[in-house]
Amino acid sequence: MLNIILFGPPGAGKGTQSQKLVEHYQLEHISTGDLLRSEMAAGTALGKQAQDYMQKGALVPDAVVIGMIESKLKAQTHAKGIIFDGFPRTLAQAQALDELLQAHGQKIACLLSLEVEEGELTKRILERGKTSGRIDDQNEELVKRRVQVYRNETEIVATHYEKQGKLERINGIGEIEEITQKLKTAIDKAAAKS
Template sequence: MLNIVLFGPPGSGKGTQSKLLEERFGLIHLSTGDVCREEIKKATPEGLEAKRLIDGGNFFPDQLAYRIVEKFIDSNSEAKGFVYDGMPRHVGQVPVFAEMLSKRNSKVDIVVELKVEEEELVQRLLKRGETSGRPDDSGRQVIEKRLRIYDDVTAPIAEDYKKAGVYFSVDAMGSMNEVLDRVSVLVEEQLSIKPVYAEVR
């Protein structure tokens, strides 16, 4: 089972690229947020616990998120592999994530960080905010605060994966398909896998 971790700042396109990699290589896109929202929608025991916490204004605990993710992985045990979008989110999650995979005789195969210039990120998020209605894309000040949080909380996970020799960065400036091609070449070279088909349009 292949395990690809894709991460980057808000607006870097990691959600989009994860979905495209899923299609190109026949993997499963595992968005932590989407999986947790689905559990809430289905009113599973984990989903009900999550809803209770969220409704009470509490943070979503790492332990619960991992229980939900483990459940998703185990329900797709025959998968060729996963593209993780949103996990690990901070340095403290890195060893927990590694242990979760190790229990399933697996490991992180490659970690790809999408690099985008800050002003481009701001403009992408402002544009998205015009149509999405998302409050966290509503203005430059809010967006810049989100980018600082990313720099302080999520970006440092790169150091752990650099030490492990599985970290790579990709220039994520340009069109969706240009970025996909760059990531795909890296994945093919490092993991010796071939695409299910060459292009996603």
């Protein structure tokens, strides 16, 4: 299986790029953001708990997210591979994902980190907020806080996979198709090593 992490701060283009990669490589797509939003839309206890954290611009606790990912993984047993979008977000989640995959005889092939500077991220998210309907995309201070949380708490995940020789940094500024091609090149390289 080809398991890939698409990584980067909010607004880096993970959602846009993951759709293209899922289609090209026929991978399953696991987005914690989508999982959390579906729980919130359904009004579940987990969704309400997640909403409280998200409205403050904070990360949802690891145990909650890991439990959701594990049940989603169990449902994807016949997949060619998985692209993880927005997960793992903490070192503990990365370690838990590695252990979970190892228990199933799998591993992460690569972590693709979309690199975008903060001013561009803020601009993109606020623009997305005009059409997404997401409250957390419409408040500039909250957007900046989300990016800062990423810098402080999430970037360490890239270091974790860099130590394993699995990190590929990709410039996330430019034409969408150009960025997609850079990602495909990195994936093909990682797949050849696996």
